[in-house]
Amino acid sequence: MSVSVLGIRHHGPGSARSLRDELERLRPDIVLIEGPPEADGLVELAKDPGLEPPVALLAYVPGEPSKAAFWPFAVFSPEWQAIRHAVEAGVPVRFCDLPAAHSLASRPEEEPGEGRAPDTAPEDAGPEDGRPADRRGPAGHAPGTEPPEGEGPQAGMPAVRTDPIGTLARAAGYDDPERWWEDVVEHRGDTPFRVIAEAMAAVRDGHVADAYEARREAFMRRTIRRAVKDGFERIAVVCGAWHVPALAGTAEEGAGWGAGLPTVKADDELLRGLPKVKAEMTWVPWTYGRLAAWSGYGAGVTSPGWYHHLFASADRPVERWLTAAAGVLREEDLPVSSAHVIEAVRLTQSLAVLRGRPLAGLAEVTEAVRAVLCEGDDLPVELIQRRMVVGERLGHVPDATPMVPLQRHLREEQRRLRLKPEALDREHDLDLRRPLDLERSRLLHRLRLLGVDWGTPQESRSKGTFRESWTLAWRPEFDVDLIEAGAWGTTVPAAAAARVRDLADGGQPAGPTSQGAAGQGPAGPVPGAPGGRAAAPAGPSLAGLTGLVERCLLADLPDALPYVLDALSARAALDSDVTHLMAALPAMVRAQRYGDVRGTPATGLAAIVDALLTRVCVGLGGAVTGLDDDAARDLLRHIDGVQAAVALLDGASGAGSPQTRWLAALRGACGRSDLHGLIEGRLTRILLDAGDLDADQVGPRMSRAMSAGHPPARAAAWIEGFLSGGGLLLVHDARLLALIDGWLTGLAPETFVDVLPLLRRTFGAFAAPERRSIGSRVRSLVTGAVPGAEGVAELDEERAAAAVRTVLMILGKAEAE
Structure with missing residues (x-):
């Protein structure tokens, strides 16, 4: 019987190549690999050509899937090459690290006797050290290096253990541990495993393992003993180089395996009483970008594409x-x-x-x-x-991989709609008039409701409401999000509808799962989700409910829509704040229009929109009075939003139409004497643009607003509100321009300095062509070329003669010579 402990560097192409050659030489009858034993049953999937690295083992707790851990593998990972060798040779594979059921149940960094902070694991630690993704500290230093100053243990914790790769690199005269490892292993590929074991034994001399590391190594030794007891003769153990002295022992050749190692009793004592949870395991796709993002914690490399090339192109x-x-x-x-x-x-x-x-x-x-x-x-x-x-490589898992029903349904939908998950950002322009694109849009909106932001909406380059633009990029964490969302339903539409009903009841909005230290997985229960719900608030806001109606229509969830509409009606009946009603109305109007564009029935929306608008019109008069500058600006934003929404509503132009009622409310509010200048100016402009006022009526109002009886600051605010819709009015109406010019030129110097910032903000918002045209009109005022200006410039007949002759020639009426 022989036990060969082969120390490797995780995600090292040189180690992977050397390990593959060594396994061919040893021809073991069992291979033990550092990793969670729950994955033993998944090894057979490596035979399936559909399992394409990069992939990762995902461990999670059913009911609490936000507690998750990943073990990523690339094609150049030595562990992956060990798995491939074993399945091709037909020999069994067992994972020998501490089970995920234990590592997910405890916080290793809080255990007594812990010897390091969670961000200071040595470079050759196992894939994620078997630690839950939500238990890790930040990963800020390069793999194989000492953590930077300030990243040591927390107060009260023992000193950080020595980084083996950094120690060996310094001994060889290198200041960069990565470069040393590449020179002696990655770029050579012929470093004997015995030499690595001797080097690690020298580095670990005098080292006392902390509690978590000691338990991991005790479980590895237990797994080796079980393989010996099961009668295997040639056992190959693949583990991080750091663990080799703890697994191989220090006895001389011929003494047999186990000499110099802790006894069975000592290991059993270490492993007794460990906390445990029920953990599930599966394969999930991984990306090289995510593998690079994990660099610094022993499971990542900063250049996975380069390492893949080194492995594939020897x-x-x-x-x-x-x-x-x-x-x-x-x-x-x-x-x-x-x-x-x-x-x-x-x-x-x-x-x-x-x-x-x-x-x-x-x-x-x-x-x-x-x-x-x-x-x-x-x-x-x-x-x-x-x-x-x-x-930009994204892995793939076969259909035989264990999945929750929601994951499997999404996989089927991706095939049906021809939306392939990809690691890199890819733009998609959808034409909602096409059935395929409409189905794609609905799927992406439903996933966003579940917190799976596979697609990010972008501003469409088209002006029509029948187009959408998306940026799609698949991230490995989405599999955890899908597992978590699986509690809402077994299909994407059913889960999204259940999630909408929960949100209408007061659940927290769905969003991307918060990421762990290195962006590697959920950091805790998502509020409002099954198994991790936070205390529910009093209820969603009115604007939140109207936004939910809009999202419900975008996602085509007719079963959930009536539930949300009932919640919206109840909330609107209790909400007396007019600004809340005004904030809610635009989203409701957009939702009503989506019912037409997408062919989605929106029964009941029209009645709710009409009720909201009626309450806004009734309460507007009281809402516009007694406002300071900040409150006036906030209300102005709501008024503009309602104005734009009312313009989208269909209806006759009679007395009861939405447009007529809204203009009547604005007209009544505009006649109040205690209005803020910003609000009065804006209401006047809206009524002018709607034809409710003409220029002859607006002129006196502007004159009164800019009269000496009002402070200059109020007059400037009136002008800002009046011109907030754009400056073209001043280009085409010389009388209004002359009124503003006369008021401005009549200000005292010190008053002009006070109001200049306000006016500059107003005119600075205009487009450059509008500003140029206004400037040209102001020059015309000075020369008297505009009606209402003082003085008329004398015509230069000599300069005008050339233009006259040109015009006559164009008209065919050139003067005879």
Whole structure:
């Protein structure tokens, strides 16, 4: 019987290649891999070609799926290569790390005797160290390095243990642990596992494991003993290099495995009484971008695309990389020739020689790309960084993978609607007149209600309401969100409808699940969700309910719509604040129109809109009085919103039409003597634009507002409100322009200085062409070319003669010579 403990670096292409060769040589009859034992039953899925890395093992607690942990694997991960070797050779695979049922049940950093803060795990710790995603601290330092100053343990905790890779790198004279590891392992691929074990034994000399690490290693030893007891003769153990001395022992050859290791009794004592929860395990797709985002905590690498290339292109990796980089730049129409690539290869080789490296690394390749291929421009270098160094690869899991019903239904919908999940951002313009695009829009809106923001709405380039623009990008955390949302229903429409009813009852709005330390998973229960609901508020606001009606129509949830409308009617009947009603009306009007554009029945909306508008019209007179500057601006925003909403309503122009009632309310409010200048000016402008007032009626009102009886600040506020709809009115109505000009030029110097900021804000909001036209009209006022101005400029007949002759020639009436 032999036990071979093979220490690797997680996500190391050199380790993966060496491990694959070593397993071919050893031909073990069982392979033990650092990871949660709950995943043993999922190993067989690695035979399925549909399981394409990058993927991750996801552990979660049913009923509390926000407690989750990920174990990500790329094609260049040694663990993945070990799994592939075992399934191809037909030998069993067991995971030997502490079960997820224990790690999800406890907070390792709070256990007594803990020897490090959660953000200081060594680089070669297991994938996520088996820790729940919501238990980790920030990951701010590069893998294999000491944590920066200030990232040590919290107060009262013991000192941080030594980082093994950093220690070995310093001993070799390197200031960068990453570069040392690449030079001695990644770029060589022939470092014996025995040498790694000896190096780790030297680094761990005198080290006392903390409680969590000791339990992990005790469970690994227990798993090895079980494999020995089961009669396996050739056992291969694949684990982080740091753990090798704790699993292989220090006895000389021939002493047999287990010599020098803790006894069975000691390990059983460590593992006795551990907290436990019921944990489920599955495979989920992963991305290289997310793998890079986890760098600094032992499970991530800053350049997964580069490592993938090193693993896949063992022959002439630098030349192949630079050739691919040239192809990426050419796709963007950047001029890159074969000569550029040849010179870049020479530069990387020269840099590697100068720096004493066995092979040019990513630093040398990036410098060559910047200097030669990009000619010193950093912008295309960022393109290479995003597409090649990090990569845009998204993994895939087969249909046989265990999933909650909601996940499986979404998978079917993605196939039916031909919406493929992708890691990179992809733009989609949807034409809602097409059935396929309409179904896609409904699916994306339903997912947003469930807090799965796969699609982000963008401002459509089309003016029509029948188009939508979305940006789609799939993130691994969405699988956790779907598991959590699975409590609402087994299909996307059913779950979204149940979620809407909960929100109408006062549940918290659905949104993206808060992320853990490195953006890697939920950090706790989502408020308002099953299994983690926060205390319900008194109820949703009126504006919140109207927005929910709009979202319900966008998502085509007719079963939930009546429930929300009932809640809205009850809330509106109890809400006496006119500004709340005004804030709610625009969303209701938009929702009513969506019922037409999308073919969605909106029964009951018209009655609610009419009731809201009636209450707004009745209460408007009391709402516009006694306002300070801030309150006036807030009310002005609501008035403009209602004005735009009323313009969208269909109806006759008779006495009972929405437009007529709204204008009557504005006319009554505008006649009050205690109005704020901003409100009075805006109401006057709305009535003028609607034809309820004409220019002859507006002129006297403006004169009164700017008379000496009013403070200049109020007059300036009146002008701001009057002109907030745009400045073209002053271009076309010379009388109003002359009134403003006369008031402004008549101000005393000190008063002019006081009102100038207000006027500048008003006129600064106009478009540049409007400002130029107004300036031209003001010059005409000075020359008297505008009716109402003093004096008329004398006509220069000599200059005008040339223009007259040109006009006569165009008209065919040129004067005879």
